[in-house]
Amino acid sequence: MPRFVALFAAATALFAQDGATRENWPHYGGQTSAWRYSALDQVNASNVSRLTAVWTFQTGDNEGGLQATPIVVDGVMYVSTSHNRVFAIDAATGRELWSYYFQLPKGFTIFYGPWNRGVAVADGRVFLGTLDNHVVALDAKNGRELWKVNVEDANQCGCNITAAPLVVKGKVIVGVTGGDSAHRGYVNAFDAKTGRQLWRFWTIPGPGEKGHETWTGDSWKSGGGATWMTGSYDAELNLTYWSVGNPAADFWGGNRKGDNLYTDSVVALDLDTGKLKWHYQQVPHDVWDWDTAYENVLLDLPVNGRPRKLLLNVNKGGYTFVVDRTNGEFVAAWPLVNNLNWITGVGPKGELLGRNEPVVGKSKIICPSIGGGRSWNQGAWSPKAGMFFTTGIEWCEDVVAVPETPKEGQVYFGGTFKLTHKPLKGEAGGHLGAYDPVTGKRAWLYEYKYPLLASVLATAGDVVFTGDAEGFFFALDATTGKKLWSYQTGSGNRGSAVTYSVNGRQYIATPSGWGSALAGLLPQIWPETERLRSGSAVFVFALPENGK
Amino acid sequence: MRRWLVLLLLPVAYGQSIGTPASVARGDKLFAQGCSVGYCHGAGGSAARSQRLRGRTFEREYLIKVIRNGIPATAMPAWGDRLTDADINDLTDYIQSLATAPINVAGGPSTEAPVSLPAEKSVDTPEEHRRGRELFFDLTRESRCSVCHRLNGNGTAVGPDITKVAAIKEADGPQVLRYGRPRTVRTFVLKDGERFAGVPAERTASKTRVFDLSATPPSLRSLVNTDVQSIQRQANWRHGNVVRGYSLEDMQTIWNYVRFVAAKK
Numbered sequence: 001m002p003r004f005v006a007l008f009a010a011a012t013a014l015f016a017q018d019g020a021t022r023e024n025w026p027h028y029g030g031q032t033s034a035w036r037y038s039a040l041d042q043v044n045a046s047n048v049s050r051l052t053a054v055w056t057f058q059t060g061d062n063e064g065g066l067q068a069t070p071i072v073v074d075g076v077m078y079v080s081t082s083h084n085r086v087f088a089i090d091a092a093t094g095r096e097l098w099s100y101y102f103q104l105p106k107g108f109t110i111f112y113g114p115w116n117r118g119v120a121v122a123d124g125r126v127f128l129g130t131l132d133n134h135v136v137a138l139d140a141k142n143g144r145e146l147w148k149v150n151v152e153d154a155n156q157c158g159c160n161i162t163a164a165p166l167v168v169k170g171k172v173i174v175g176v177t178g179g180d181s182a183h184r185g186y187v188n189a190f191d192a193k194t195g196r197q198l199w200r201f202w203t204i205p206g207p208g209e210k211g212h213e214t215w216t217g218d219s220w221k222s223g224g225g226a227t228w229m230t231g232s233y234d235a236e237l238n239l240t241y242w243s244v245g246n247p248a249a250d251f252w253g254g255n256r257k258g259d260n261l262y263t264d265s266v267v268a269l270d271l272d273t274g275k276l277k278w279h280y281q282q283v284p285h286d287v288w289d290w291d292t293a294y295e296n297v298l299l300d301l302p303v304n305g306r307p308r309k310l311l312l313n314v315n316k317g318g319y320t321f322v323v324d325r326t327n328g329e330f331v332a333a334w335p336l337v338n339n340l341n342w343i344t345g346v347g348p349k350g351e352l353l354g355r356n357e358p359v360v361g362k363s364k365i366i367c368p369s370i371g372g373g374r375s376w377n378q379g380a381w382s383p384k385a386g387m388f389f390t391t392g393i394e395w396c397e398d399v400v401a402v403p404e405t406p407k408e409g410q411v412y413f414g415g416t417f418k419l420t421h422k423p424l425k426g427e428a429g430g431h432l433g434a435y436d437p438v439t440g441k442r443a444w445l446y447e448y449k450y451p452l453l454a455s456v457l458a459t460a461g462d463v464v465f466t467g468d469a470e471g472f473f474f475a476l477d478a479t480t481g482k483k484l485w486s487y488q489t490g491s492g493n494r495g496s497a498v499t500y501s502v503n504g505r506q507y508i509a510t511p512s513g514w515g516s517a518l519a520g521l522l523p524q525i526w527p528e529t530e531r532l533r534s535g536s537a538v539f540v541f542a543l544p545e546n547g548k
Numbered sequence: 549m550r551r552w553l554v555l556l557l558l559p560v561a562y563g564q565s566i567g568t569p570a571s572v573a574r575g576d577k578l579f580a581q582g583c584s585v586g587y588c589h590g591a592g593g594s595a596a597r598s599q600r601l602r603g604r605t606f607e608r609e610y611l612i613k614v615i616r617n618g619i620p621a622t623a624m625p626a627w628g629d630r631l632t633d634a635d636i637n638d639l640t641d642y643i644q645s646l647a648t649a650p651i652n653v654a655g656g657p658s659t660e661a662p663v664s665l666p667a668e669k670s671v672d673t674p675e676e677h678r679r680g681r682e683l684f685f686d687l688t689r690e691s692r693c694s695v696c697h698r699l700n701g702n703g704t705a706v707g708p709d710i711t712k713v714a715a716i717k718e719a720d721g722p723q724v725l726r727y728g729r730p731r732t733v734r735t736f737v738l739k740d741g742e743r744f745a746g747v748p749a750e751r752t753a754s755k756t757r758v759f760d761l762s763a764t765p766p767s768l769r770s771l772v773n774t775d776v777q778s779i780q781r782q783a784n785w786r787h788g789n790v791v792r793g794y795s796l797e798d799m800q801t802i803w804n805y806v807r808f809v810a811a812k813k
Contacts, residue, residue, distance in 0.1 A: 104621060106620070110622055110623050112597075114622070144770070146769070147768060147770065149765055149768070151765065180586055183687075191763075194769065196762050197763045400658070415657075416591065417591075418591040516597075517596070520596050521595070523594070523651075524591075527651050530599075530600055
């Protein structure tokens with residue numbers, strides 16, 4: 001028996017990629033495989049209760065909260081805030097090294113919101129997407145601007161960039177928002193040195209391209225397909241994986257009959273050319289606003305005894321889809337929430353069963369609500385625990401589909417909604433669970449009265465970190481879900497905690513600062529949440545230096 | 549005692565003095581069509597991305613100003629060019645009527661169709677120039693005119709003010725677009741051997757900002773002057789290479805549209 005385990009472990013190690021972070025937190029999702037897992041274990045389940053605050057950095061811009069993932073490279077932390085401000089901070093002391101304020105055009109109307117979800121750092125450069133749809137490169141030493149590119153006129157497209165770019169092999173890969181506007185989405189790659197565009201992948205195929213037939217009339221021009229969260233990358237396959245959001249209009253599909261490729265799909269693109277290698281569409285012809293938008297977690301696991309290279313993606317509709325990342329073959333799907341009535345289930349080939357669609361001019365209860373069975377705040381995969389930790393939200397909405405004519409760059413929703421006070425099952429609220437990534441079998445569930453809207457961080461110290469709406473940043477035991485430690489940060493948590501080390505000391509850093517479109521929706525169910533204070537600060541913790 | 553009574557009555561009197569049932573009803577409809585949509589103000593102003601409007605008191609002048617002009621650098625757009633004064637008046641009546649409304653909205657979401665906005669904000673384009681405008685700003689093309697030319701407040705100003713160029717050229721439009729070699733384009737040679745065609749944007753004692761025309765859209769690069777070997781007047785760059793996606797007929801249509809805008813100015 002022990003020999004068998006050892007053999008299995010060795011076999012696993014052979015094909016397993018290492019997606020764990022160590023001293024640095026170099027990419028948005030930790031490594032490019034988006035595990036949000038660190039091999040650091042100085043802070044662990046036995047001592048996490050002794051964590052103490054070592055420094056706090058106030059950004060000074062509270063609007064929209066602080067939604068970023070800090071990037072840490074060689075002892076320097078890079079954080080972006082609302083209104084495209086970037087700070088470089090000494091990661092051990094909290095001292096500001098430089099700041100950069102992007103200048104928006106005068107009188108500019110911000111679409112969606114002022115927030116920014118992070119920068120990317122590579123080869124001595126810092127990369128940022130902006131509210132007026134620029135991509136900017138800065139010198140990591142001093143914050144000096146090196147280049148900027150205006151991807152599209154934001155006033156015209158009704159789109160912008162809030163996600164962190166992904167930088168690999170000298171390429172800056174950036175998505176775009178605009179999925180709820182009459183807009184056609186894309187993924188762009190730029191040369192990290194010069195800012196020259198290297199390729200563009202349109203998320204909606206144009207005339208003559210494969211997949212164009214899944215749209216009727218001119219609907220492809222305004223069909224959404226935003227790429228509003230950061231993609232992943234597999235170095236061995238040289239593929240970059242991006243999630244494509246909902247088709248527009250969100251709730252009404254009368255003028256876009258067909259599957260509407262590649263909306264609500266994971267697309268695997270060749271890093272060098274941007275050419276589509278494969279796609280997996282989770283929700284054909286979406287009429288619920290069920291973006292495939294969130295992180296693509298790349299993990300290697302045996303399925304039915306066979307080692308597989310997998311990709312896990314939580315769909316906004318509350319189902320988690322697992323596919324083979326070499327070819328897009330369906331492997332498994334499992335529900336994350338109890339309140340889910342837009343389908344009755346997912347069939348053995350990934351097909352959606354029993355679709356329950358919004359109706360034109362008539363209200364209908366749909367679960368989860370438009371806010372999603374989960375928001376964009378990312379989960380974490382711990383290979384040590386063998387668990388995928390993710391938040392989930394129990395809530396429903398009353399929705400009406402309304403036919404609408406698209407107008408370029410204007411909001412294109414195709415319906416209206418209102419959150420309902422009681423979901424179909426139990427109470428409305430949030431939770432954080434530990435799941436087997438393939439079967440969805442749950443090991444434990446931590447419940448909370450409001451949605452949990454901060455990302456999850458897992459470490460080799462068998463600790464799971466996240467934060468809540470009321471400002472508590474806390475640690476759970478990875479094996480039991482028991483709360484081991486918490487700290488009041490003074491404002492709700494909506495960003496992504498990270499961990500890193502400087503001179504052998506492990507630090508845990510979390511953004512604190514309540515905000516976002518979703519946070520704004522919460523008072524429809526919980527009126528008292530409109531009193532939750534905003535903020536914008538990074539809190540950093542470590543064990544006491546004297547070891548006590 | 550009398551003062552106390554007046555104070556007590558004030559909220560009621562305030563609520564009653566706002567609008568007529570007809571204007572409030574019309575404002576309700578407009579609100580559902582334009583303000584509660586998407587992630588904006590929520591059904592009945594119940595709160596969403598932006599703040600709750602129900603159960604709050606706002607000054608009339610403030611509401612009118614914000615609806616008309618928007619709030620710069622936020623997500624609140626200016627509605628002044630899309631709504632009439634009567635619309636704004638009714639909308640204001642409706643929002644003020646929410647001051648005494650309970651925070652929770654009764655009933656389901658609205659079934660109103662979203663408000664119909666004019667397609668163009670700044671300049672009215674007559675029918676015969678609509679196609680030219682569409683081609684100029686066509687987001688489905690990566691190489692479209694507006695990537696390098698700003699017109700009517702949209703697009704990136706890499707190239708010169710195109711209305712001036714169009715106004716003075718009596719020549720055959722497509723000919724100019726295909727064979728023109730703009731005088732603003734230079735060849736930049738960097739000390740690391742890199743060479744590219746670019747349009748200088750700014751030059752100071754220490755740095756040079758230049759639009760790199762090697763790819764679309766152009767990248768605005770900030771070069772340290774000590775990294776620049778030379779800036780040459782000759783450039784091997786042709787306008788014809790970037791407009792290849794347009795047919796000759798398209799170019800003529802675009803040219804006519806630009807001349808129309810130039811004439812209007």
